Amino acid sequence: xxxxxYLGNVLLPVPPEKVELKVKNKNxxxxxxxxxxxxxxxxxxxxEIEFEVLLPNTKYPFAMYQNGFQNAKYYLGIxxxxxxxxxxxxxxVARRFPNNKTIYDTNIKVALEEYTxxxxxxxxxxxxxxxxxxxxxxxxxxxxQVTIKQYKPPVVTRTVTTNNTAKSTPKPSGQNYTVKxxxxxxxxxxxxxxxxxxxxxxxxxxxxxxxxxNLIYPGQVFWIPA
Numbered sequence: 612x613x614x615x616x617y618l619g620n621v622l623l624p625v626p627p628e629k630v631e632l633k634v635k636n637k638n639x640x641x642x643x644x645x646x647x648x649x650x651x652x653x654x655x656x657x658x659e660i661e662f663e664v665l666l667p668n669t670k671y672p673f674a675m676y677q678n679g680f681q682n683a684k685y686y687l688g689i690x691x692x693x694x695x696x697x698x699x700x701x702x703x704v705a706r707r708f709p710n711n712k713t714i715y716d717t718n719i720k721v722a723l724e725e726y727t728x729x730x731x732x733x734x735x736x737x738x739x740x741x742x743x744x745x746x747x748x749x750x751x752x753x754x755x756q757v758t759i760k761q762y763k764p765p766v767v768t769r770t771v772t773t774n775n776t777a778k779s780t781p782k783p784s785g786q787n788y789t790v791k792x793x794x795x796x797x798x799x800x801x802x803x804x805x806x807x808x809x810x811x812x813x814x815x816x817x818x819x820x821x822x823x824x825n826l827i828y829p830g831q832v833f834w835i836p837a
Contacts, residue, residue: 619700624674630662660744683738699747784837
């Protein structure tokens with residue numbers, strides 16, 4: 612059986628011994644309140660591909676050369692350009708029987724994620740490279756134009772009826788009291804209202820002057836409501 616590996620339009624001279632295509636799982640498992648477990652099925656994630664390839668530095672009879680012999684440096688340059696240029700490309704594996712009849716093909720658009728160059732004495736002058744690819748899907752952004760209309764409040768027409776008869780503003784009923792030494796709100800309320808528990812009436816009328824009803828000072832002037 613013959614294998615032909617293409618990175619874009621470049622045929623690798625020696626097909627890898629094996630290739631792994633991992634279809635990523637995106638399903639989610641949840642535990643329900645009754646302790647049952649469910650699996651929510653979602654679209655598959657991006658396929659990941661890994662393989663190790665031999666790049667000969669000498670011409671072998673079993674190797675396939677698309678446009679004549681090229682050494683490892685040539686293919687390493689292609690990998691470098693794919694990484695630097697951030698180029699997506701087609702990864703193709705053509706599988707054929709000895710009679711050249713097609714078994715099945717892999718044809719997927721990918722990006723080069725990473726590659727590791729390995730020089731090993733047992734490989735002689737040749738170079739091995741571990742390559743990791745990941746499926747690439749086209750995407751684009753859309754421009755959305757948002758029009759914001761300025762809010763204009765409705766015009767409200769009011770009819771105002773005036774009364775020319777002047778009314779005198781009634782004067783507030785009560786009196787001022789200057790705090791003396793030994794005073795407290797309880798005693799002042801008892802003096803004016805006959806009931807010390809009504810100190811809250813004085814307190815509420817003078818909140819701007821009294822921060823703490825238990826603390827008042829001689830010389831403060833309070834308004835005592837009638």
